[in-house]
Amino acid sequence: METVYFYDKDSKSCPVKKYLKQYSINNKDKEPVARRKQKILADIDAKIQHVQDNQGRPTPPISKPLHGYSCFEILNPKDAKTVIRILYFRYQEKIVLLHAFEKPSVYKTDREKKMVDRQNKIGEEYLNIFKLNSKNYEKY
Amino acid sequence: MKNINNKQKNIDPIAGARSGKYFEQYSKEAKERIKLGVEIYNAREVLDISQQELAKQAKTTQKVVSRVENGDVNVGFALLNRMASVLSFNCENWSNILGFSVPAVRVIIASGKTENNQENKTEIFSSTTSSAYIY
DSSP: OEEEEEOBTTTTBOHHHHHHGGGSOOTTOOHHHHHHHHHHHHHHHHHHHHHHHTTTOOOTTTEEEOTTSSSEEEEEESSSSEEEEEEEEEETTEEEEEEEEEEESSOOSHHHHHHHHHHHHHHHHHHHHHHHOTTOEEEO | OOOGGGSOOOOOHHHHHTTSTTHHHHHHHHHHHHHHHHHHHHHHHHHTOOHHHHHHHTTSOHHHHHHHHTTOSOOOHHHHHHHHHHTTOOHHHHHHHHTOOOOOOEEEEEEEEOTTSOEEEEEEEETTTOOOOOO
């Protein structure tokens, strides 16, 4: 089982890579910031490895099916109030990382719920695009 | 359809972070938290109790149980001990979490030989079949 990033032809980028780019360390980062960024990426990487060890099957509590959608989710906290949601699905022998975004850990308004639904739908669109052309990926 | 290999590859932030000096340590810690979280989740599922019930019995909150199961937080010894007690953790659970193998321990209280010259042992405890603690 191989893990890959979905490549979006329109934006000429991988949505998950694009989201995670904000955690790349740059030379201006001070030590605590660099540590925090590395911790978030290490945590996400460990969860993706766990999913890969389980052949991409949704294995709660680390990954779960996303209710109402065909993909699965991996959640990782960003801070006390914000969670990073990574959407993926299994296609043939691949675990395809489709989309990543931030969402509040608890929804307080309809606006927040709509925003999350919109992002989930984007992930579902990526899934359908990938199914049409399964060469649209970059290696993890 | 363009060949993806001809396109300029986007930089992989995770691959980039792997060379960071703290990444390996954080990665190891995350994997250990995941093992603990999965074991707690599985044990809770076997007992068919909710996060809320476990939280109540372990004197913590549902949110904390959720975060422990997701491998998002380090658990203090006191809380871990309370949760393990509620979930009746056995050797197998701890071996899954800590990554050691449980040796087959047998305690024999009677030993002798039968008429056919075969050993006749009465087994009262086997670590591989019992859920009792061995410390």
